[in-house]
Amino acid sequence: MRIGEIARLAGVSARSIRHYHRLGVLAEPPRTGGGYRDYAVADLARIARIAFLSGSGVPLREIGALLEGSDADPAADLAALRDGIDQRIADLTRQRERLDVIARRAAEGLPPGLLPESVTRALDFCRADAAGDAELSALLDREHDMLDLVALQGDFPEALSRSYSALAADPERRRAYLDMLAGFHRIEGRRPAAVESEIATLVDSLLADADLRALVAGAPPDAGESADASPSDGPTLEQLLPDPAQREVLRRTLTALGVVL
Numbered sequence: 001m002r003i004g005e006i007a008r009l010a011g012v013s014a015r016s017i018r019h020y021h022r023l024g025v026l027a028e029p030p031r032t033g034g035g036y037r038d039y040a041v042a043d044l045a046r047i048a049r050i051a052f053l054s055g056s057g058v059p060l061r062e063i064g065a066l067l068e069g070s071d072a073d074p075a076a077d078l079a080a081l082r083d084g085i086d087q088r089i090a091d092l093t094r095q096r097e098r099l100d101v102i103a104r105r106a107a108e109g110l111p112p113g114l115l116p117e118s119v120t121r122a123l124d125f126c127r128a129d130a131a132g133d134a135e136l137s138a139l140l141d142r143e144h145d146m147l148d149l150v151a152l153q154g155d156f157p158e159a160l161s162r163s164y165s166a167l168a169a170d171p172e173r174r175r176a177y178l179d180m181l182a183g184f185h186r187i188e189g190r191r192p193a194a195v196e197s198e199i200a201t202l203v204d205s206l207l208a209d210a211d212l213r214a215l216v217a218g219a220p221p222d223a224g225e226s227a228d229a230s231p232s233d234g235p236t237l238e239q240l241l242p243d244p245a246q247r248e249v250l251r252r253t254l255t256a257l258g259v260v261l
Contacts, residue, residue, distance in 0.1 A: 006039040010047040020050055025064045057081050114151040115144075122164040123147075126174050139181045163211040173211065180205060180212055187245040195245050203252045213253065 007014040020026035026046055029039050046067070053063045058081060065071040102112045110120055123144050130136035150156060167174050183202050187195040206213045241247045 001039040001044070003037055003039065006044050006047065009044055010051060012047065012051050016051075017047060020047065020060070023060055023064075025050055025060055025067075057085055113148050114156065115148050116151070116156055116161045116164075118161050118168065119147060119156075119164040120144075122168040122174075125168050126178060129171070129174050130178055135185060136178060136182060139185055143181065157214075159214045163214040166211050176205075176209065176212060184246050184249070187249075188243050190245055192245045192248045199245060199249050199252070202249045203256070206249070206253045207256055213257075 001009075003014045003017055007017055010017075017026065021028055026043070029037050029043055032038050049067060050060070050063055053066065054060055058066060058078075062071070062077065066074055066077075071077060098114070101114065105112060105117070108117075110117060123140055127137060127140050130140060147160075150160075167177055180202065183198065183205075187198050187202075192199060238247065241250060
């Protein structure tokens with residue numbers, strides 16, 4: 001059989017068969033007097049097995065050892081290939097779910113990302129409350145960016161979502177939140193020692209209000225959470241909040257809550 005015929009019977013391309021030859025997974029058959037490769041039924045069976053294994057995810061370079069029984073531990077190698085497929089399936093499933101979220105948010109006029117709708121809605125209410133105040137609006141934009149970073153790093157804390165839902169439902173709580181943001185803005189760029197009283201006031205306000213505390217410092221850790229848990233691969237506190245005075249507010253708040261920094 002010529003290469004075109006055996007390729008058709010095996011359901012592969014002639015180019016694939018030539019590739020099998022180059023890799024050494026398929027021996028070259030004898031040639032006819034006219035210089036054409038002359039394939040036999042055994043070659044057809046070998047090609048069909050190669051195509052089957054390749055279509056099952058086995059790399060072509062590993063197929064020869066598998067067919068000839070020279071692989072020292074084929075079960076372990078196949079299990080590793082299967083684990084890789086499982087991981088790709090999980091990755092594709094996550095991508096599909098994220099695309100569904102992006103499409104739904106786009107249909108509702110929301111920006112792309114994983115930030116919960118309740119948080120986006122609360123920030124929109126706050127922007128409406130701060131209309132006409134350019135500084136507050138800029139602070140809310142920065143807050144949105146920081147929250148989006150949290151969401152993109154993994155699961156968004158449920159306590160944080162609940163706190164923003166409370167803001168969306170209560171104009172007075174939104175005012176307290178905007179006042180807190182304004183307080184953070186007032187101490188920005190100043191030495192912590194020079195704004196000690198403002199820092200203390202902000203810390204007291206955060207500790208006195210569970211919702212505001214969660215908005216800025218996050219939810220307190222669970223009682224059973226290990227103290228030596230692995231740190232996140234996301235941005236550090238210094239990267240998210242480079243201003244020393246503002247960072248001092250968070251440091252004191254977290255320390256008062258028993259969070260080890």
